[in-house]
Amino acid sequence: MSLEVSLKQRLGAFCLDIEFSTKGQVTALFGPSGAGKSSVVAAIAGLSRPSAGRIAVGGRVLFEAGKSFVPPEARRIAVVFQDARLFPHMSVEDNLRFGWRRAAQKADEAAIADVIALLGLEHLLSRRPRGLSGGEKSRVALGRALLAAPDMLLLDEPLAALDQARREEILPYLEKLARQMRLPMLLVTHQVEEVARLADEIVVLDQGCVVAQGPVFELLTDIGAVAGVQPLGAVFEAAIAAHQADGLTRLSFAGGILYVPGLSQPTGTRLRVRLRAEDIMLALSEPSGISANNVLTCTLGDIRSVGDHADVQLHAGPTQLVARITEASRARLKLEKGMQVYAVVKAVTVARS
Numbered sequence: 001m002s003l004e005v006s007l008k009q010r011l012g013a014f015c016l017d018i019e020f021s022t023k024g025q026v027t028a029l030f031g032p033s034g035a036g037k038s039s040v041v042a043a044i045a046g047l048s049r050p051s052a053g054r055i056a057v058g059g060r061v062l063f064e065a066g067k068s069f070v071p072p073e074a075r076r077i078a079v080v081f082q083d084a085r086l087f088p089h090m091s092v093e094d095n096l097r098f099g100w101r102r103a104a105q106k107a108d109e110a111a112i113a114d115v116i117a118l119l120g121l122e123h124l125l126s127r128r129p130r131g132l133s134g135g136e137k138s139r140v141a142l143g144r145a146l147l148a149a150p151d152m153l154l155l156d157e158p159l160a161a162l163d164q165a166r167r168e169e170i171l172p173y174l175e176k177l178a179r180q181m182r183l184p185m186l187l188v189t190h191q192v193e194e195v196a197r198l199a200d201e202i203v204v205l206d207q208g209c210v211v212a213q214g215p216v217f218e219l220l221t222d223i224g225a226v227a228g229v230q231p232l233g234a235v236f237e238a239a240i241a242a243h244q245a246d247g248l249t250r251l252s253f254a255g256g257i258l259y260v261p262g263l264s265q266p267t268g269t270r271l272r273v274r275l276r277a278e279d280i281m282l283a284l285s286e287p288s289g290i291s292a293n294n295v296l297t298c299t300l301g302d303i304r305s306v307g308d309h310a311d312v313q314l315h316a317g318p319t320q321l322v323a324r325i326t327e328a329s330r331a332r333l334k335l336e337k338g339m340q341v342y343a344v345v346k347a348v349t350v351a352r353s
């Protein structure tokens with residue numbers, strides 16, 4: 001389903017002038033604090049009225065300046081905020097069922113059971129929000145939003161209020177959501193790791209404007225000054241090729257083979273892999289006698305100097321990677337575009353398919 005956003009809006013001294021469209025299943029709205037991300041969410045949800053522009057979801061026009069303004073309750077858009085905003089006087093189950101009432105639909109018990117199972121809420125149903133952990137509250141808020149049967153889910157920094165441990169607890173649920181539900185999502189975040197794990201497309205905002213947009217696979221390795229989503233690092237799809245006797249799992253991807261500590265999923269499972277720029281070292285000849293499990297043969301692409309380090313694009317077959325090395329190393333290795341190099345990968349992160 002497509003999301004088309006074009007809007008102009010003055011908020012005090014701040015000017016929002018936004019134009020983007022996406023067909024991604026999960027689109028990340030990324031940018032520094034104060035870039036305008038929440039203001040865009042508010043406009044899409046119908047919580048504010050831009051002075052100019054048009055907003056459409058799946059071709060259905062929700063706002064067109066001077067012509068139409070669909071009120072928030074009729075937009076079929078659910079929003080999950082970082083503070084969960086549960087009803088304190090209702091049990092978890094009643095909070096969840098409230099979604100159905102808002103959507104003015106008859107409760108579909110099978111759908112409710114599915115969402116409860118998806119988000120692992122079975123043992124919390126009779127509890128009140130007050131006693132729940134931050135991660136549990138976020139899961140209930142997600143469940144309530146899903147049960148409103150929206151056309152699109154807006155997630156406004158749903159993990160921002162959580163500590164690292166709670167984030168790790170809820171990220172797998174978001175990954176499952178992204179994989180199992182066909183529901184398009186717009187995820188507001190300023191965490192690259194969340195983008196890398198969840199998103200297909202990114203829209204980068206700065207000072208009220210869109211400064212870059214594109215597929216996650218491209219933008220997270222883009223070393224251009226504007227687009228660069230820091231910290232840089234490649235994200236790409238791989239499949240489990242084999243579980244080896246030495247305990248490692250072999251992954252194959254379009255640019256080669258990677259070995260990771262044993263995974264539990266069966267052979268053939270498709271996964272998303274992240275290789276951070278800082279976790280790649282470069283060598284001019286194929287290294288031997290090293291502890292790293294992964295060495296990829298690559299061709300050098302563009303190189304960009306940033307202070308005392310250089311960001312180097314690498315092509316492993318059709319897969320684009322990026323490495324961050326010191327300027328001193330770049331000079332010593334006399335790196336130039338088109339050279340063949342060996343990328344020694346120090347760490348591989350495996351996320352959802």
Ligand SMILES: Nc1ncnc2c1ncn2[C@@H]1O[C@H](COP(=O)(O)OP(=O)(O)OP(=O)(O)O)[C@@H](O)[C@H]1O
Pocket residue numbers: 011012013014031032033034035036037038039040190
């Ligand atoms: N109603 C308003 N009146 C005046 N200024 C506003 C209003 N709403 C937002 N702003 C300003 O607009 C700018 C963008 O705010 P917004 O909350 O959209 O940014 P953000 O990218 O979501 O930031 P964060 O990541 O910190 O949540 C900020 O400078 C904010 O102070």
